[in-house]
């Protein structure tokens with residue numbers, strides 16, 4: 431007798447799409463069969479797709495700032511938003527402050543995440559690889575941190591080549607994955623100073639200050655240094671085809687480099703930042719959204735497999751008030767507006783609608799992009815990311831024909847806006863199941879705070 435049976439849905443099982451029943455016992459998938467007769471509870475999935483719960487392997491949740499305080503998105507609100515959008519696993523970031531140690535931040539981040547409802551892991555940001563902090567990496571690894579994150583830009587975080595090489599070597603020594611934010615710090619600073627000196631302070635100049643070449647150069651450099659050290663990397667948030675081309679060339683040489691992209695590079699543009707007053711700040715993230723003509727280029731790199739993971743890079747800052755986008759005042763220059771946009775709940779609907787509903791990718795590719803491939807790179811596969819016997823029963827029942835206009839209320843995050851407000855999507859999650867428990871039904875999230883599990887990777 432199963433605890434729960436999902437009956438009559440059309441399921442994506444790795445590489446195949448089949449109509450079947452799914453039996454769940456003890457939070458795991460116990461049976462996949464044409465018909466499961468008995469279960470304590472039965473969910474009728476007739477007319478729905480059954481997909482693996484989304485794995486969002488790149489997001490920012492309740493991170494502390496070097497100047498004190500935390501991001502507005504708590505683990506509880508992030509869990510709610512993720513479940514609302516069909517995602518059941520998050521890999522977020524633990525910061526290192528310059529000169530600071532790792533384990534204390536790691537323990538504090540774990541304690542915050544334990545208050546949420548979603549299963550989770552962390553990438554450890556390395557902002558200062560020269561000091562005593564690196565001696566704490568074995569302790570982090572022992573606690574289940576499977577990856578390091580390197581930033582090649584941002585004042586508080588950027589590494590020069592020497593620092594990045596140290597991170598790569600440490601990762602190689604300890605068998606960790608390295609994820610990289612690729613933009614050229616000095617080039618951005620040079621352009622920013624020139625723009626500000628000329629009085630170009632509006633949000634739209636954010637994109638002008640960091641054009642694709644800045645991202646392409648840093649991507650090329652990151653790959654070359656990783657190749658030198660013999661360390662696999664994943665390039666985060668690739669914004670356009672000319673950047674992905676660097677990855678494709680390296681892959682063709684047999685270099686172990688992977689590429690990730692995000693929905694913002696498929697639906698937003700630099701023009702979104704060109705709105706009256708402060709409004710453009712709602713769309714500011716880095717790398718910057720490119721031109722509308724770049725969207726098809728990203729799709730083609732997805733179809734070629736060069737970009738095989740789509741995450742949200744959720745990093746929310748509210749528009750109103752003094753904590754978020756306006757923390758430095760509403761007439762702050764573009765360089766003083768925090769970067770990042772919320773996207774936990776919108777990720778699957780946007781990718782499904784733009785991808786599957788519009789015929790750009792099939793269902794199998796969709797499930798790989800949002801669940802299986804992120805689970806693999808995060809070392810959570812096959813526990814997460816796939817519907818298979820023995821895997822965690824993390825599922826999303828998907829209504830492929832449902833048309834929804836995105837509003838901020840539907841996102842259920844702690845941020846007061848969504849950059850996708852008013853967008854029409856076709857395809858929407860009807861139910862989210864985490865480890866066999868229905869945690870979202872018709873938009874209502876019911877999971878208990880504190881029920882999310884730490885995922886050693």
Ligand code: DUC
Nearest residue numbers: 611715716745769770
């Ligand atoms: N860019 C990042 O690198 N991280 C979070 C948000 C953003 O826009």
Ligand code: ZN
Nearest residue numbers: 490611743745
């Ligand atoms: Zn970031």
Ligand code: ZN
Nearest residue numbers: 611666667716
């Ligand atoms: Zn980044």
Ligand code: ZN
Nearest residue numbers: 488490743745
């Ligand atoms: Zn990020």
